[in-house]
Amino acid sequence: MIARKIADQMGRGSMIRKMFEEGNRLKALYGADQVYDFSLGNPDLEPPRAVQEALCRLVLDKRPGLHSYMSNAGHESVRQAVAARYSRLSGLPVTAGQVCMTVGAAGALNSVLKALLDPGDEVILLAPFFFEYLSYIDNHGGVAVEVPCDRDTLLPDLAAIRQALTPKTKAIIINSPNNPSGVIYPEWLLRALDDLLQKQDHVITVLSDEPYAELAYDGNIVPSTLACLRQVVVCTSWSKTLSLPGERIGCLIVSPRCQESDRLIQAAVYCNRVLGYVNAPALFQRVIEEAIDAKVDISLYEKRRDMLAEVLLAAGFKLQKPQGGLYLFPHSPGDDDVAFAAACARHRVLLVPGSGFHFQGYVRLCFAVKESVIENSVPAFQAIAREYGLKG
Ligand SMILES: Cc1ncc(COP(=O)(O)O)c(C=O)c1O
Structure with a gap:
């Protein structure tokens, strides 16, 4: 019944979606706080106050x-x-x-x-x-x-x-x-x-x-x-x-x-x-x-970018600090970024292989996550670094 093209595309799925599903499986197994999920680009800051106030006013607008x-x-x-x-x-x-x-x-x-x-x-x-x-x-x-x-x-x-x-x-x-x-x-x-x-x-x-x-x-x-x-x-x-x-x-x-x-x-x-x-x-x-001139407090994102970059650099990853956006894009150790992402998932670290963005040899991590997720992920990144022989 479904168009062949769509059935085919659904079968291939996106790497982000696959990570999302793997994340849900791991969270059910180990508890959400034991999984370090850097896979989704979902901003975790709440909208600025100006937006919330405008929304409240407008909802009651007669x-x-x-x-x-x-x-x-x-x-x-x-x-x-x-x-x-x-x-x-x-x-x-x-x-x-x-x-x-x-x-x-x-x-x-x-x-x-x-x-x-x-x-x-x-x-x-x-x-x-x-x-x-x-x-x-x-x-x-x-x-x-x-x-x-x-x-x-x-x-x-x-x-x-x-x-x-x-x-x-x-x-x-x-x-x-x-x-x-x-x-x-x-x-x-x-x-x-x-x-x-x-x-x-x-x-x-x-x-x-x-x-x-x-x-x-x-x-x-x-x-x-x-x-x-x-x-x-x-x-x-x-x-x-x-x-x-x-x-x-x-x-x-x-x-x-x-x-x-x-x-x-x-x-x-x-x-x-x-x-x-x-x-x-x-x-x-x-x-x-x-709220045309409002924006979220980007100093919070900048802080998280720095925190996560430090964790990765200390573990020995090669990385160019991003100038903007919500993602770090370090080199994946070894050329096979898909295998590397799978290895990270075994340490309960979720990230997306660069191949998902048609660029092999890199992985993407979203830093729009709670600071505690970054802090708690340190031992997992150290273990990954040991497995891949990185020099921190
Ligand atoms: C590069 C890029 N373009 C477009 C979009 C889609 O944005 P929107 O949710 O505003 O449709 C995204 C969402 O993550 C994105 O990363």
């Missing part, structure tokens, strides 16, 4: 129509607030007409991909990448073309991207700060990518997936992609910055500098509708409008 349908692009005043924020960040005159509120960043990506792709069109992905991109591209008849990042810096390799371009290349998805590597793409690189794409003889659109854009540490600034790239659609959400992943609230912004930018935003809004999202969640659109 204005009629709070829960009604609205324009498929979202409430005008909400889009104005988003546009004003992105104008400030980019220095470009972004207007409400270029913004569409979406069902998370995932909804934004799906709406834009549907708007852009004809069957067989190619979309470049920079490995390591968020594995769901493959499904999103496939959803709309596209073909994913994988281009590995530089293995040392984990930054996109422009020469390799140039080589991968074909007349069928329609789009490229970038993600900075990156899940899983934690790398922030510097301004020079974004501008060089823009140059490269603008030199091609057909339009190639950059989809900038930026749900981690506000999670930058050590005073790092995430360059504005709207400022650095001309043909760009920002796809983002408040899932991570406001700890609202379950509320499914995000947006897409078509740069005013895109070719046919009006047609593109109209197409994305149409796709937002016909994909069955219809519009982004009404109540949370209003929450975003009221």
Whole structure:
């Protein structure tokens, strides 16, 4: 009964999901506090107070129509607030007409991909990448073309991207700060990518997936992609910055500098509708409008990043400290990251092999976990280090 393609995809499953299930099995067996789960990217901080207060006010708001349908692009005043924020960040005159509120960043990506792709069109992905991109591209008849990042810096390799371009290349998805590597793409690189794409003889659109854009540490600034790239659609959400992943609230912004930018935003809004999202969640659109400048206390994430990095470095792991995002991405000892992740699970440490992000030889650990999980995991990491002969 189930479509062969879906049955096949379900059979393969995602590595994160497999770790999640293994985690549940181990927790049932040993107790939750005896399992060190770094596998899921679920922010563990509660939303900021400004969000909670806005929500309380709005729930009691007597204005009629709070829960009604609205324009498929979202409430005008909400889009104005988003546009004003992105104008400030980019220095470009972004207007409400270029913004569409979406069902998370995932909804934004799906709406834009549907708007852009004809069957067989190619979309470049920079490995390591968020594995769901493959499904999103496939959803709309596209073909994913994988281009590995530089293995040392984990930054996109422009020469390799140039080589991968074909007349069928329609789009490229970038993600900075990156899940899983934690790398922030510097301004020079974004501008060089823009140059490269603008030199091609057909339009190639950059989809900038930026749900981690506000999670930058050590005073790092995430360059504005709207400022650095001309043909760009920002796809983002408040899932991570406001700890609202379950509320499914995000947006897409078509740069005013895109070719046919009006047609593109109209197409994305149409796709937002016909994909069955219809519009982004009404109540949370209003929450975003009221709490547009709020964010979680990222110093807590920075502290956990440092704590977990220290534990790993002391145990002898090789690791580049992430500049942003929610993940550490150390080298896996031995080349087989899948076998290494399985060995870690035997020590009740759950992490995701880099292969799950199409980048072997690394593993991903989410540091958005309670500090006690990090503290209690030390003996387990030491035991893993001994098993793999690491020198702490
Ligand atoms: C890189 C990346 N893009 C997109 C998403 C999806 O974000 P959202 O929950 O806002 O749809 C995630 C979620 O973890 C992610 O890590």
